[in-house]
Amino acid sequence: MIEPETVIICLRAAMLGAGAVCFGAGSAALLLAPPQVASVLRAYLQPVLRGAAGVLAVAALVSLAVQTADASEDWSQAISPSALFMFATTTHAGRTSSARALLAVVSALCILLARGNRIALLRLGSLTAGLFLASFAFSGHAAMHDEPTRTLQEANHIAHVLSGTFWTGALVALFCAAIILLRRPSGDQVEGAELMLRRFSPAGVTAVVIVGLTGALNTWLILGRAPLDRGSIYQLLLAAKIAAVAVMLGLALANRFYFLPRATRPAALVASIAIECALGALVIALVAVFGTLEPV
Ligand code: HEM
Structure with a gap:
């Protein structure tokens, strides 16, 4: 029988990845696309955004059920209304997960209904996806310390998750x-x-600087040292994540200063952004796994 922990990791990857697309790609399309390309860009993005919105809502709801099963060590409790209600109302994890599921459903509905020129709904969908992602600061290792460190860690985690998912999600719009x-x-x-591609530069640089600084502080607050111990899976996966981010950064620089000025031949730019997107997905998959491991 498959363990609830394994399903939880897959659902975390689905939630973080889909949330990154709804928040990052949605806000990049809204904030960075100039009028002459805005509607065609939204038309290109629409199937991706709608798919991500569907995954976001389903993964967040299923996650609540699987966490209920995990807490009671009994798969049948995942579909028991009374067990779900008890878990969602009486435990910290349950309350956080149900608030998260509510935000995911609102975000998904807004994005799914945001056809054509209904920009306000897309804005709301992107914003609620951002709030959904920020809620990860109130669970897991982000909530491992007591006050006053806890507030610092939560604020840092919110900035980290939002800057990281903005960067990776915006790549889909780019x-x-x-x-x-x-x-x-x-x-x-x-x-x-x-x-639009040039306009991303200042936003991208800001996101990269914030993600680097908050990631370093996160590492220090959770692990207390640099992730150099090869005997620890947590540290190995964190180091792999940092290496993938370094390659993404190299590609971002190549896109801006080499491929974009030569945009008369855009195939290389498309390929480079596609590789950056794949690395972003890898970064999210890695954090979905090591965020559930003991940070030693
Ligand atoms: C594209 C860049 C990045 C993205 C998209 C990203 C994304 C994320 C996300 C979504 C989380 C939250 C997971 C959760 O709360 O369950 C997280 C946590 C974390 N990130 Fe990043 N991150 C990026 C770069 C970095 C960098 C450069 C570092 C280190 C210098 C770093 C270190 C960490 C650490 C230590 C955690 C906490 C994991 C835990 O809960 O144990 N991240 N990251």
């Missing part, structure tokens, strides 16, 4: 902008897509 460049529809749209 990928769509690069695809527009590749297809060369009209002069206006090409100009708009190039402008």
